[in-house]
Each structure stands twice: as structure tokens, then as C-alpha cells.
Amino acid sequence: MxxxxxxxxxxxxxxxxxxxxxxxxxxxxxxxxxxxxxxxxxxxxxxxxxxxxxxxxxxxxxxxxFGCLVTERLDVRKVALPIMKQLREETNEAVNLVVKDGDEAIYVEKVETSEPVRVYTRVGRRAPLYAGACPRVLLTFMSIEEQKKYLDRVELIPITSKTIVNREELKNLINEAKKKGYTVSHSELADYSSAVAVPIFNHEGKVVAGLSVVGPENRFQSSYIEQLVPKLKHKAGQISKALGFIGGKDVEL
Amino acid sequence: MxxxxxxxxxxxxxxxxxxxxxxxxxxxxxxxxxxxxxxxxxxxxxxxxxxxxxxxxxxxxxxxxFGCLVTERLDVRKVALPIMKQLREETNEAVNLVVKDGDEAIYVEKVETSEPVRVYTRVGRRAPLYAGACPRVLLTFMSIEEQKKYLDRVELIPITSKTIVNREELKNLINEAKKKGYTVSHSELADYSSAVAVPIFNHEGKVVAGLSVVGPENRFQSSYIEQLVPKLKHKAGQISKALGFIGGKDVEL
DNA sequence: AATATTAATTCCGATATTCGGAACAAAAGG
DNA sequence: CCTTTTGTTCCGAATATCGGAATTAATATT
Structure with missing residues (x-):
């Protein structure tokens, strides 16, 4: 080196x-x-x-x-962007796209809402895989071995007061999310902001990105989240399909 | 080093x-x-x-x-973008914003047209200051000494068959452009594409950027260019003003 | 105006770091 | 199975980096 x-x-x-x-x-x-x-x-x-x-x-x-080149060359982003805009229209919430980079998640695209109360996320921002809906959805759907290794290795550092720092609690959340096919977070990365996230798979069936809807915590009650999930799953399915993904028990195509 | x-x-x-x-x-x-x-x-x-x-x-x-941070921190870009969009609406042509970086011009923002025939410019693209309307407008309005030094130093390398490689011709074009307050180019950087560019000044009265309208060469006849120039000057003036520029004989505020 | 202060830049000898050829390993191709 | 190609490790030689100290430049203070 x-x-x-x-x-x-x-x-x-x-x-x-x-x-x-x-x-x-x-x-x-x-x-x-x-x-x-x-x-x-x-x-x-x-x-x-x-x-x-x-x-x-x-x-x-x-x-x-360099930044522009990276953006252009990210093909998940290319196919996701128009679909993300549709999702924004349907939900009128901010939509984020996150990919995995090593032990971190990176926000690679965002579509903002017209709502007066907004959650601002910067493209290029990094977050640990254990915190926040979108990062954690990447962690949830990665390969079992990789996930295990990560969970053994990672040190859970709180970012806000609600960041999950208990390893057992995190594991439970992951398992639950895997069954349900989506992740939810409340104020884990930023106070008063919540998110719902679903995975996007590539042609090999590997998670390549997370798609999330983000908004202020008070608006994200469980009844509202239940409305969002099918929409998110539908759009994520479209993106996955465009990337060549075929199978998928958890994704409604 | x-x-x-x-x-x-x-x-x-x-x-x-x-x-x-x-x-x-x-x-x-x-x-x-x-x-x-x-x-x-x-x-x-x-x-x-x-x-x-x-x-x-x-x-x-x-x-x-890094790319996103640079974009965000460029304040010319911040103030220019909404005005560029207006200009696009008024002209229905692609609008570019270029800043100087050493001996080169860099495209830092673009707004595309809905026209079927488009000229595609990538953000982050570099061009020499002597070629193309927008780069040359930066050259035209930089300080006399700096301009002189540059012109003595630079080697004029053709990019297309119409790139200006004659130093005298270039000097004449610059002097003319300085009087008129705008620059025109035809197929200097890319074949069949033309552009009209005007300068943007900061609070110190220094050129900080060039604003241009770009399109296919056949559409950019002199009568059409004459229509574009006042619109461009008006918008560039607005941007300059927003950057704190006060004086300006060449700019209609 | 002279001096003090702070930051930026240059110099230069000691040495840690990089260099790069060669050997080795791994994978692909015939 | 052998050949070829590409990637990786090793190690002694050489050189580029290091960093303290001196110099310069710019700014503040008395």
C-alpha cells in the first residue's frame, strides 16, 4: 500500500x-x-x-x-429515477435510493416532495448499514454469511437517541423485516424523521439497492405505513425487473 | 510536490x-x-x-x-439554476453554465430542451477557453493582462474542423465579442452544434461564469441569434445582480 | 514606523518509503 | 496437462518523502 x-x-x-x-x-x-x-x-x-x-x-x-461520471455509470440509478418520480407522485413523499458500499450505505439519488415539512437527505451521504430503514434493508437482504460476518464485526454506535445499539434487537428487526419484505425506522439517523424501505434485486438475485419513502415521524403512523408498503414494493419490483431480476417471493411484480 | x-x-x-x-x-x-x-x-x-x-x-x-459537495458549494450555480430554467422556457433551447478552472472551462450545470434534436453536454466536461461560445466568453471578459498571458501561452489545438486555430482570428473575435457583449460559435467543440454565450460577473466585477444557449447549427441563423441575445443578457444580468454585481455597461439589468 | 505575531513557503540532510525486477500464485485457455 | 495470462507477494536498492529549522510574507500591535 x-x-x-x-x-x-x-x-x-x-x-x-x-x-x-x-x-x-x-x-x-x-x-x-x-x-x-x-x-x-x-x-x-x-x-x-x-x-x-x-x-x-x-x-x-x-x-x-468524477461525481457526474459515477452517477451516470450507476445503472440502478438510471432505471430507478423515473420510477422514483412516479412513486413521489403517488405518495407525495420524498423518495431515496441507497446502494451498499463496503460496510456503508450511500444515498445515490433522491426525489423531493412538495410538502412544506421535508426531510433533507444529501446525495453522497453515507450511513452505517444498521441504522435507518434504507441502509438496514440492504443489510437485511444481503447473503446470510455476509450478514453474519458484518453483525459480528460491526460496532453499533448511536447516531441519534433512537439508533438501535443492541445487537439482539437489531437481529430481531432484521429477521422480522426479512419476513415482511420491508423495513421501517423512526428517528434512527435523524430526529423526527421516519422511513419505510424495500429491497431492489439485480439479475443475480442480489440486493443492489434500497428504495425508501422518507418523511416526518408524526406523519408515519402504522396505518399510513401500511398504505405505503404495497406501493413501494410494486415500484421496487419494477426496478428489479428492469435490472433483470426474475424470481422473488417477496416482491410483487 | x-x-x-x-x-x-x-x-x-x-x-x-x-x-x-x-x-x-x-x-x-x-x-x-x-x-x-x-x-x-x-x-x-x-x-x-x-x-x-x-x-x-x-x-x-x-x-x-465529493461531486455533490462541489456542486452544492458552487454559489454561481445555485443562483443560476432557476434562472436558467426560465431561459429554457423562454427559448426552448438547452442552456449551459460554464465556469473557469485554470486554463479550462468546465460545464457545471445544464438545463435540457424538449426539442427532438438536442446537443448533449455533460456536466463536468472540460474545454479549452479558446473554443466554443461559452468558454470563449470567459476568455473575452477576463482581465486584460490575464487574457494576454493566456493568449501568448496557449497552443491552439483543433477539436473539430471549425475550431479556431489562428491566433489573430481569435484575437479579433475576442475584441468583437467584447464590444457586442456576447460570443457566438458554430461547430467549434462539436460538429453541427452552435451556441451563443454571455458573461456573468460577481460583486468584484470579475467574470465568474458564462451562460449559453446551445442548439443544432441549422437552427442558429443570425436572425435567430439576434432574438436570443437580449434574452440571454437579461438573464445573465439577473444572475450577476444576485451575485452582488452592481455596475456594468454591457449588461442590461 | 517599528516590532511582534502568525501563517505560508523553501531548504536540506536523514531515513523511511517507494520502487520495480523477479519470483510466485491463480486462473484461463489451448 | 501444459501454456499463457493476469494478479499478488517479496525484498534489496534507490530515491522520494519526511520534518525540523530557517526564510519569507502578511497582518496586527505598540
């Missing part, structure tokens, strides 16, 4: 939290010697990953290009 | 042209020793910039997050 490269890219990661940083600030945050930081920043600048805006450094425009 | 970091990031740049690459292919393209490529790829993977998809490597999902 290449230590310097990793360090430089970790340095770049700082800019996901901070919009602008001076050299000084980077030194403080990374605790690396100033000269080293300086060198790395220079390197990141020549490649367009960072740029200097007056005093401070910012993310460079190269990243724009 | 940090040689390894730069090399690794240049390696990553390969993936803007190729969607997938095996280790072998990267070795051939970069002409670097296999072991070095291997190491760099490993480093890029641990940081999520690359991922292995079966045989080959692809851009990782980290880049999605």
Missing part, C-alpha cells in the same frame, strides 16, 4: 465536513507536520482535486467531473 | 475516459511498472476512490459524495 497517497486522500476527506480550510487548519485537524501537509495540498492542487480560493483551500472542480 | 500522489491521481483520471480497467490495462496505458500500479490502485481502493467490480476497477462511490 501507498502511505502517502492514502494520507493525501484522507486529507481530502476533511473537505467533506469543512467547506474551506487553511493550511494551518489542516495541520491541526490531521496532526501531521506542516511541511507534509503543504506537499500533499500542492499535489492535490496540481491534479485539480483542491483549489486555493483566497486564503483557504476548497474542493476542486475535477471532482465535479 | 508529492510524486506518488500525483501519479496515483493521474491514474484515477484514466477512468474519466474508461469506465472499467483491469490492472493490466492500467499498466499499458500508464506505462508504469505493474507493482507500482498495483500499489496505487490498492491505495485508491482503501480510500473509496476506486472499487473492484469483478475483474476490473471502476470509480468508487466516494467520488459521488
Amino acid at each position: 501507498n502511505k502517502t497517497v492514502v494520507k493525501a486522500l484522507e486529507l481530502l476527506q476533511l473537505f467533506t465536513t469543512y467547506e474551506q480550510l487553511t493550511l494551518q487548519e489542516i495541520v491541526q485537524l490531521t496532526k501531521l507536520p506542516k511541511t507534509s501537509v503543504f506537499r500533499m495540498v500542492q499535489s492535490l492542487m496540481t491534479t485539480g482535486f483542491l483549489k486555493k480560493e483566497g486564503e483557504a483551500y476548497e474542493l476542486g472542480l475535477s471532482l465535479l467531473q | 508529492n510524486k506518488t500522489v500525483v501519479k496515483a491521481l493521474e491514474l484515477l483520471q484514466l477512468f474519466t475516459t474508461y469506465e472499467q480497467l483491469t490492472l493490466q490495462e492500467i499498466v499499458q496505458l500508464t506505462k508504469l511498472p505493474k507493482t507500482s500500479v498495483f500499489r496505487m490502485v490498492q491505495s485508491l481502493m482503501t480510500t473509496g476512490f476506486l472499487k473492484k467490480e469483478g475483474e476490473a476497477y471502476e470509480l468508487g462511490l466516494s467520488l459521488l459524495q
Whole structure:
């Protein structure tokens, strides 16, 4: 492995939290010697990953290009987007699409609602697989071995006061969700926001994404969730089908 | 500067042209020793910039997050987008927003038309400042010294058969455009596509972006362009104003 | 105006890190 | 079963990185 490269890219990661940083600030945050930081920043600048805006450094425009390319190349997203828009029309709620990346879930597409009270999720946001409806639906429907390994390995860190941190409770929820074919979460990732999520499968029958409807907790009572689930399952089924998925006991095609 | 970091990031740049690459292919393209490529790829993977998809490597999902952050943080884009949509409604043509990044122009936002014949531009695309209406409008309205330096330094490489490669011709076009307050191009960046572009200024009176209307060459006759120009100028003026621009002989506010 | 303070940049010798050839392993193809 | 191709590990040599210290630049203070 290449230590310097990793360090430089970790340095770049700082800019996901901070919009602008001076050299000084980077030194403080990374605790690396100033000269080293300086060198790395220079390197990141020549490649367009960072740029200097007056005093401070910012993310460079190269990243724009990369981001767009990744988006375009994600085919789940391509087929899901129009269907997500339909779902938004039917439910008038925000719809999210999440894919798995290592031990995390990443929000790759969203369709917003016109409701005045909204839950704002940023595309590119990451969340652990155990928290939130959409991430957990990925965890629920992954292969048994992979799931077991993950559950043994993962440390359950609370994000909000309602994040599930008890391993047994999590396992129960997963098993239940597997039977029902959907997951529900209340304020696990952000306070006062709830979500219902269903899995999307590819041609191999593997979960490749989670589709969810998100909204304010007070609106998401069980009677309302029951109305949402068949709609979600229907749309997720359409997306799965478009990806070449054929079987599926849990999915109504 | 940090040689390894730069090399690794240049390696990553390969993936803007190729969607997938095996280790072998990267070795051939970069002409670097296999072991070095291997190491760099490993480093890029641990940081999520690359991922292995079966045989080959692809851009990782980290880049999605970075791309979205850059987009969100670009405030020209934020204020321009709604106005661009209005312009699309008024003209029923595709509208592009371009900013300067070093010696290049980058497309940062687009609004597409419903016309059957379209010109497709990808967000994140780069173009030299001398070619195409929108890039050249940035060149036209940058500071005199900067412009002079650029013109002395730049090598004019043809992109299509109609790309301007004669320095004198380019200078004349720039001077003319400066008087008129807009730039026109025909098939300079892509065959059969034309564009009209106007500048957007910030609070300091510096050009920060170019706004253009793009369409198929046959539709962009001079009579039609004359209709477009006032509309473009009006909208660009609105955006400039929103960015704090006050003066402006060339802009009708 | 002179001085103090803070941050950015350059220098340079020590050394840890990267380099890259070669050997090895694994998988694919004949 | 052997050959070929691609991916991965090893290890000594070399060089690129490291980081302290000095220098420069910019800003604040007396």
C-alpha cells in the first residue's frame, strides 16, 4: 500500500465536513507536520482535486467531473429515477435510493416532495448499514454469511437517541423485516424523521439497492405505513425487473 | 510536490475516459511498472476512490459524495439554476453554465430542451477557453493582462474542423465579442452544434461564469441569434445582480 | 514606523518509503 | 496437462518523502 497517497486522500476527506480550510487548519485537524501537509495540498492542487480560493483551500472542480461520471455509470440509478418520480407522485413523499458500499450505505439519488415539512437527505451521504430503514434493508437482504460476518464485526454506535445499539434487537428487526419484505425506522439517523424501505434485486438475485419513502415521524403512523408498503414494493419490483431480476417471493411484480 | 500522489491521481483520471480497467490495462496505458500500479490502485481502493467490480476497477462511490459537495458549494450555480430554467422556457433551447478552472472551462450545470434534436453536454466536461461560445466568453471578459498571458501561452489545438486555430482570428473575435457583449460559435467543440454565450460577473466585477444557449447549427441563423441575445443578457444580468454585481455597461439589468 | 505575531513557503540532510525486477500464485485457455 | 495470462507477494536498492529549522510574507500591535 501507498502511505502517502492514502494520507493525501484522507486529507481530502476533511473537505467533506469543512467547506474551506487553511493550511494551518489542516495541520491541526490531521496532526501531521506542516511541511507534509503543504506537499500533499500542492499535489492535490496540481491534479485539480483542491483549489486555493483566497486564503483557504476548497474542493476542486475535477471532482465535479468524477461525481457526474459515477452517477451516470450507476445503472440502478438510471432505471430507478423515473420510477422514483412516479412513486413521489403517488405518495407525495420524498423518495431515496441507497446502494451498499463496503460496510456503508450511500444515498445515490433522491426525489423531493412538495410538502412544506421535508426531510433533507444529501446525495453522497453515507450511513452505517444498521441504522435507518434504507441502509438496514440492504443489510437485511444481503447473503446470510455476509450478514453474519458484518453483525459480528460491526460496532453499533448511536447516531441519534433512537439508533438501535443492541445487537439482539437489531437481529430481531432484521429477521422480522426479512419476513415482511420491508423495513421501517423512526428517528434512527435523524430526529423526527421516519422511513419505510424495500429491497431492489439485480439479475443475480442480489440486493443492489434500497428504495425508501422518507418523511416526518408524526406523519408515519402504522396505518399510513401500511398504505405505503404495497406501493413501494410494486415500484421496487419494477426496478428489479428492469435490472433483470426474475424470481422473488417477496416482491410483487 | 508529492510524486506518488500525483501519479496515483493521474491514474484515477484514466477512468474519466474508461469506465472499467483491469490492472493490466492500467499498466499499458500508464506505462508504469505493474507493482507500482498495483500499489496505487490498492491505495485508491482503501480510500473509496476506486472499487473492484469483478475483474476490473471502476470509480468508487466516494467520488459521488465529493461531486455533490462541489456542486452544492458552487454559489454561481445555485443562483443560476432557476434562472436558467426560465431561459429554457423562454427559448426552448438547452442552456449551459460554464465556469473557469485554470486554463479550462468546465460545464457545471445544464438545463435540457424538449426539442427532438438536442446537443448533449455533460456536466463536468472540460474545454479549452479558446473554443466554443461559452468558454470563449470567459476568455473575452477576463482581465486584460490575464487574457494576454493566456493568449501568448496557449497552443491552439483543433477539436473539430471549425475550431479556431489562428491566433489573430481569435484575437479579433475576442475584441468583437467584447464590444457586442456576447460570443457566438458554430461547430467549434462539436460538429453541427452552435451556441451563443454571455458573461456573468460577481460583486468584484470579475467574470465568474458564462451562460449559453446551445442548439443544432441549422437552427442558429443570425436572425435567430439576434432574438436570443437580449434574452440571454437579461438573464445573465439577473444572475450577476444576485451575485452582488452592481455596475456594468454591457449588461442590461 | 517599528516590532511582534502568525501563517505560508523553501531548504536540506536523514531515513523511511517507494520502487520495480523477479519470483510466485491463480486462473484461463489451448 | 501444459501454456499463457493476469494478479499478488517479496525484498534489496534507490530515491522520494519526511520534518525540523530557517526564510519569507502578511497582518496586527505598540
